Amino acid sequence: MAGTRIIATGSHVPDRVVTNVDLEELMDTSDEWIQQRTGVKERRWVPEGREIGGSDLAKVATERALKKAELEEGDIDAIIYATLSPDHMFPGAACFLQQKLGLKGIAALDIRNQCSGFLYGLSIADAWIRTGAYERVLLVGAEVHSTGLDISTRGRDVSVIFGDGAGAVLLGPTDKNGDGVLGVTLGADGRYAKDLWVDVPGSIYHPQCDPAHMTEGRQYPQMEGSKVFKHAVVKMPGAVRRVLGDAGLGTEDIRLLIPHQANLRITEMVQQGLRLRDDQVFSNIHKYGNTTAASIPLALDEALSEGRLERGDLLVLAAFGAGFTWGAAAIRY
Ligand code: ACO
Secondary structure, three states: OOEEEEEEEEEEOOOOEEEHHHHHHHOOOOHHHHHHHHOOOEEEOOOOOOOOOHHHHHHHHHHHHHHHHOOOHHHOOEEEEEOOOOOOOOOOHHHHHHHHOOOOOOEEEEEOOHHHHHHHHHHHHHHHHHHOOOOOEEEEEEEOOHHHOOOOHHHHHHHOOEOOEEEEEEEEEEOOOOOEEEEEEEEEOHHHHHHEEOOOOOOOOOOOOOHHHHHHOOOOOEEOHHHHHHHHHHHHHHHHHHHHHHOOOOHHHOOEEEEOOOOHHHHHHHHHHHOOOHHHEOOOHHHHOEOHHHHHHHHHHHHHHOOOOOOOOEEEEEEEEOOOEEEEEEEEO
16 A cells, blocks of 8 residues: 545534633633734634533534545544543543444544644554555544633633634545655654643542642643743744655645644744745634644644645644644645
């Protein structure tokens, strides 16, 4: 088998739109601050009081991808599900998605690599397909952040950034040399694990989460924003140059770069670092905020529906996230 191609994509976000002005009601913040620092205008959050998990969003995204591919659930041979907000601590969210898709018996794997999870998942899917282990792999990124954010002023540096959503990509084999996934590069540096993290529940504590933890707000994400920024704007361009170099390509060959939608300022710095034109870089963070593992497949689905990419174009994906983790992929779409 020569390689792995994208068969079709789908995405889904909740109907509930939460604007920056809505957040002004909940915490000491402003539309101006949020837009200037992050580029986010609004995000989607699941409705309050309903038990909607990432796997519910992923199910709809998957159904949309299947419809475009003219395939059915039963055509999927394996599921890879990237998320930092699984429906439950265990089992993995991929098992919940498998059940909701009405599938039984196929492999279901969770990837816990945060904003880089989709690219880590792509690397595994590519290996499975190339080796013939599985023919058609469903790779999803799905998140429900809104139920885990500190929406008081204490948590405003983090909570204004994140949104809920899901993206799904169906991957399958291609016989054509130079088609599909040309390469994926991945990296991580655990020295920074606590610069973007959620402390509890944690199995190192006994019990894993107690009322004192909750009072201190340790169940909410904590971020050293400037450290994340400084590393992201170096690691993402570095990964892009590496994956292109390995494929014998240069930045001028890129038709579309879809960076993880972390923050508009990070995307702009990545674009500058790679000296790319505006039309070579995709951004939709203004509409959805940062949806971590879902951001790349959600953006890819939207870019395709806007006609930003044709078959044969060079697509580059890049991510940076908690861990710290990062990666890039070059794909002849
Ligand atoms: N509204 C209003 N004021 C706020 C808010 C808010 N939502 N959040 C923080 N502030 C205040 C701070 O309390 C601080 O006040 P002070 O000066 O009185 O102490 C002031 O704004 C400036 O805070 P800084 O943290 O210095 O703000 P900065 O300009 O660095 O912006 C930000 C913060 C946007 C998080 C920035 O560090 C950044 O862009 N970091 C990148 C991290 C990021 O985008 N992560 C995305 C998620 S991780 C990922 O996907 C890889």
